[in-house]
Amino acid sequence: MSNETNSKTTDDGIIPEAGFHEISDRNRRSSNAESLPPGVAVVTGAARGIGRAIATELLEAGYSVLLSDVDRDRLVSTETNLASRWPGKVRSRLADVRRLQDVKDLADAAYDLGAALDVWVNNAGILRDGLLLRMSESDWDEVMDVNLKGSFYGTQVAARKMIRARRGSIINIGSVSGYYGNAGQSNYSAAKAGLLALTRSSARELAGRGVRVNAVAAGFVDNEFVSQVPRGVVEDLLSRIPLRHGGDPEQYIARAVRFLGSADAGFITGAVLRVDGGMAIGF
Template structure:
């Protein structure tokens, strides 16, 4: 039970990587609060799993890209939970397209959700962590934020921004007992990647030294490590879960 006694907030917790991280955190003993844009069946499943594991799961509903929506929800959650020892900023969206055709709305929406949303949530949660001089913040970036990807200039910019944000925030909070790290997944099998054409998937797989896609479980395992005391001397790092793509 690597996370027993810890209380975690995970954004984008209703599906994909976020749901799997919530599941793994619960299995490791954490009390989990999951933020999503709308209520889903996932929340009931996670609440049942939490009860079986002697802990709790709370569903939070807010639009992370809207300050007026997300701020009061996170402020109330910090107060009700007594404060979070772990924050996982996982919520993210894509609006792909070539840069010279991209609508300004698609550019701004991706940055607002992926980058500004992380800032809004972290600003509230980290203030409490700093007062308590303890906490672990985990930001979900991407290999695209490290190496770029054609047709995803908005997404790549947001994920590269998260890396800079991670490193800067880590330097602000390290002396106050709060660690900040990022995970940069590579090609991971999720609902988001299901829509990629098979020929494009084959091309991606050929670029991976391990010759296979990653799983949500493998990303969640990295998050468990960064959330736990096993990583207590690790901060300002970007951990690639990418099968060697970023080497």
């Protein structure tokens, strides 16, 4: 049921932010909406690693999931595997998050799963490690374009869809390197620091429209990307973890995303949930 305020839009089609006296009522309605059965979740960078684990966890929570990646073969393999366990609940679409039109098309495709867009996970990311004095401009730009601009596109596009339903949760997958930086990762650390700021700023802008934005700051995660990292660096990272072990993406990161997307997190926005075994204690 809509009222006069809900029916108004700006010239670009965006529903205006609620005034102070409307926010409480809208938040109550958003909370009621979040208690409905899970709708559709979109996960970028979902063909492997943390993204695949997140998709699996959200399927277990009852969502229909649209997988996205640039790696066609891995994406098809992941979709086939998950669809065998959750028939009719999984779709995939190739999308390069550096391209705004790809992201828009991805959001449109989410509705092919027959439910509202409830959760959008900006997970796609790359590494182009190197010492600052030797880092090329292209290595800097590629990481910024995927890890930061891609998440900006995802947040903007998902928010435009979600505000019309006055419900939705956008979750950015960050890193504790965004807090303290890593030698040899000036591009990656800067992008992840920017992602945390994007999370907080967009959460402030979208709260009055019923859309929550949060982030998970991952610590060292023992997955296939570790093979790209020198063993000495891995040992140094492990030594910084008070809990003395690397994170299991399915057990830790994915479950954090499931929580942030759920009604149990309905009063949480602009938060950064560190899942790092204590690596960033004190930051």
